[in-house]
Amino acid sequence: MTHAIIGAGNIGSAVARRFVAAGLPVAVAAGRGPAAVAPLAEELGPLVTAAEVHDALAADIVILAVPFEAVRGVVDQVPDWGGRIVVDATNAIDYQTFSPADLGGRPSSDLVADWAVNARVVKSFGSTWARVLARDPEVGGGRRVLFVSGDHQDANAEVASLIEALGFAAIDLGRSDAGGLLQQFGGPLTTLSLISQPIGGATPAEMDVVDR
Numbered sequence: 001m002t003h004a005i006i007g008a009g010n011i012g013s014a015v016a017r018r019f020v021a022a023g024l025p026v027a028v029a030a031g032r033g034p035a036a037v038a039p040l041a042e043e044l045g046p047l048v049t050a051a052e053v054h055d056a057l058a059a060d061i062v063i064l065a066v067p068f069e070a071v072r073g074v075v076d077q078v079p080d081w082g083g084r085i086v087v088d089a090t091n092a093i094d095y096q097t098f099s100p101a102d103l104g105g106r107p108s109s110d111l112v113a114d115w116a117v118n119a120r121v122v123k124s125f126g127s128t129w130a131r132v133l134a135r136d137p138e139v140g141g142g143r144r145v146l147f148v149s150g151d152h153q154d155a156n157a158e159v160a161s162l163i164e165a166l167g168f169a170a171i172d173l174g175r176s177d178a179g180g181l182l183q184q185f186g187g188p189l190t191t192l193s194l195i196s197q198p199i200g201g202a203t204p205a206e207m208d209v210v211d212r
Helices: 010-021 034-044 068-075 108-115 153-165 176-183
Strands: 003-006 026-029 048-051 061-064 085-088 120-123 142-150 169-172
Touching (some): 010 034, 085 108, 108 120, 120 176, 142 153, 153 169
Parallel strands (some): 061 085, 142 169
16 A cells, blocks of 8 residues: 655645654655655655655555645546545635635535546545644544545545554544535534543543643
8 A cells, every 4th residue: 555645735744744653654745846845755764755746646545735726736637546545634725814715515525526536535634733733643641533534435444544553543524525524624623633542541630631
């Protein structure tokens, strides 16, 4: 299984750091070419490959960490995704008002699925702050939660397994038209940093931990 991140900004860099911490190789690409990713690759070491976007788009699981308005131009470079997984870590934002973009009531990942022909699109990694995402996911004896949602249950499960391998606790919110709206920008789960505690493994003091 190969993994790639498109975008080397705050979210893309944060996810790359978690891959390295988990000992997993990942390709990272940016629109400005491998040279734009080289400083991050040099910092994080040999598990990170600075790749061309074209090459990164060939991975089994592609994580989109680009501005939402750039998504279509990225995924259109692949005429047919052939059932490969696209993880939507983007946020559809009206930057003039810093409010959710008007998508006609549709989940943002549904638009990604329209553009990425025959991809299995899963929403994840974009609901919390990048600075939180970059931290050690183990907190107070528990693990920081990341959500997944999408219309392909098998793809949700694959991304959830990746999230667990990165050290997080995955919660599957179900289909895009329900779970996607909950975790996309402006949804009730946006910016929350929840900690999953093992059953019977948390003390009363640990249960009071608030992670921001």
